Amino acid sequence: MVQIIAYESRDVRFPTSLDKTGSDAMNEAGDYSAAYCILKTDGAHSGHGMTFTIGRGNDIVCRAIEQVAQRIASHSLESLTADMGKTWRWLVSDSQLRWIGPEKGVTHLALGAVVNALWDLWSKEVGKPLWRLVADMSPEEFVRCIDFRGGAGKKGGFGMPSRIGRCRPNFDIGWLGYGEDKMKSLLHETLAQGYKHFKIKVGGSVEEDRRRLRTARDIIGYEKGNVLMIDANQDCLVRPRSNSLHEPTRRIQALVHRRAHLPRRHPRPRCGVATGEMCQNRVMFKQLLQAQAIDVCQIDACRMGGVNEVLAVLLMAKKFGVPIVPHSGGVGLPEYTQHLSTIDYVVVSGKLSLLEYVDHLHEHFLHPSVIKEGYYVTPTNPGYSVEMKESAFVKFSFPSGEFWESEEAKPILNHLSK
Numbered sequence: 001m002v003q004i005i006a007y008e009s010r011d012v013r014f015p016t017s018l019d020k021t022g023s024d025a026m027n028e029a030g031d032y033s034a035a036y037c038i039l040k041t042d043g044a045h046s047g048h049g050m051t052f053t054i055g056r057g058n059d060i061v062c063r064a065i066e067q068v069a070q071r072i073a074s075h076s077l078e079s080l081t082a083d084m085g086k087t088w089r090w091l092v093s094d095s096q097l098r099w100i101g102p103e104k105g106v107t108h109l110a111l112g113a114v115v116n117a118l119w120d121l122w123s124k125e126v127g128k129p130l131w132r133l134v135a136d137m138s139p140e141e142f143v144r145c146i147d148f149r150g151g152a153g154k155k156g157g158f159g160m161p162s163r164i165g166r167c168r169p170n171f172d173i174g175w176l177g178y179g180e181d182k183m184k185s186l187l188h189e190t191l192a193q194g195y196k197h198f199k200i201k202v203g204g205s206v207e208e209d210r211r212r213l214r215t216a217r218d219i220i221g222y223e224k225g226n227v228l229m230i231d232a233n234q235d236c237l238v239r240p241r242s243n244s245l246h247e248p249t250r251r252i253q254a255l256v257h258r259r260a261h262l263p264r265r266h267p268r269p270r271c272g273v274a275t276g277e278m279c280q281n282r283v284m285f286k287q288l289l290q291a292q293a294i295d296v297c298q299i300d301a302c303r304m305g306g307v308n309e310v311l312a313v314l315l316m317a318k319k320f321g322v323p324i325v326p327h328s329g330g331v332g333l334p335e336y337t338q339h340l341s342t343i344d345y346v347v348v349s350g351k352l353s354l355l356e357y358v359d360h361l362h363e364h365f366l367h368p369s370v371i372k373e374g375y376y377v378t379p380t381n382p383g384y385s386v387e388m389k390e391s392a393f394v395k396f397s398f399p400s401g402e403f404w405e406s407e408e409a410k411p412i413l414n415h416l417s418k
Helices: 058-069 077-081 084-092 095-099 105-126 130-135 139-144 180-192 206-220 254-261 282-290 307-320 333-348 390-396 407-416
Strands: 004-013 033-041 047-053 168-174 197-201 227-231 244-246 272-275 354-357
Touching: 004 058, 004 105, 004 390, 033 058, 033 105, 047 058, 047 105, 058 095, 058 105, 077 084, 077 105, 084 105, 084 307, 105 130, 105 307, 130 307, 130 333, 180 197, 180 206, 197 206, 206 227, 282 307, 307 333, 333 354
Parallel strands: 168 197, 168 354, 197 227, 227 244, 244 272
Antiparallel strands: 004 033, 033 047
16 A cells, blocks of 8 residues: 655746747746656655746745645545545635635646645556546546536536547647747758647737738638638737637636627637636535536646546536637646546547647657647556656756856846845
8 A cells, every 4th residue: 555655845946937938828938847756655656746937926836735735644545536526616615715716726736736636646656648647547446536616517428439549739829929930940840840830829919910910821821711810819919810809808707708609790710718727616516517607628637636637627628619729738738638638538528629739848858748740649658657867856946056057047036136
């Protein structure tokens, strides 16, 4: 019987603000960061989980991870996984920690890191990738992982197709901080690699947004089967001429999303609405789905409270007939969401889906996500795929990692001190 004997949090930050990777309408220069959780055991494996931030505040989430993780230290893995729904409810119901949430913000980010580390440990112990662990559950075992409190919906059935599919990624290609030449070269490069779906950031001036979108359309074509999506990152100024609109408003508001979702009065086809990157829990997703406010449900692997809560949203999206396209832009998210998209296909919806992909920082993981001929390759290594290499911790741990003590880090650190 494997016993969890200790836990550790690590603050890992990558200097993506130096080249504006990840820049968008609301986030000009983020440093992609992992608030990282390690569950140590007396056995052969440890559990690794993380949540994603963009720099400052990552240390606060790390402290919250320690508060959550201490609740499962000294427990056996068997006792925790015997009823994962009960374990999730117990972790989320600490009344004192809950007071500074509840089920959102720093405490919920920390919960996601710890819960995902627990699922990673469980998957490693049974020798399966996370998606396979879930796919091998009976319907009753699957449903028992979910906390249905908060009006998350009724328990429903789901099919289990026998064929394993590959998820087709869409490429986050037009960061707001990228120049036109770099955007053009990335578009040509990814077209050649077989991508069919491209997402461009907007939210600067309307004129600049139109120029960027016109450039993208000129390259990917208008009648070639390629899909253009735009990411407003909560700061949409105009209704765009594109196939899909991602995260249009500053705040998660179901009725505002519904207004964006409704057809316009003139005959031009409306723009579909996708949301989820900043959607903090299953109840918020329930409200968006009930209000018929979104066309695409973008679950986030660590904005919500880990695998358990994601499973609840997968079932609700299936009930409302809304496709799942996981949010997958930041460090570690493609590694996470390749499992979640596969779970949706194999266990819940039976439909292949798009899955976002950004081609950076994968080299820091032991088992990074792999793209082949324009598709994700279904992961086969045991675990949840976010275990980082030790070299990543040595170089990018904050504030004492090799990079953060170097001259190269000074522009960022000087900015922090202003």
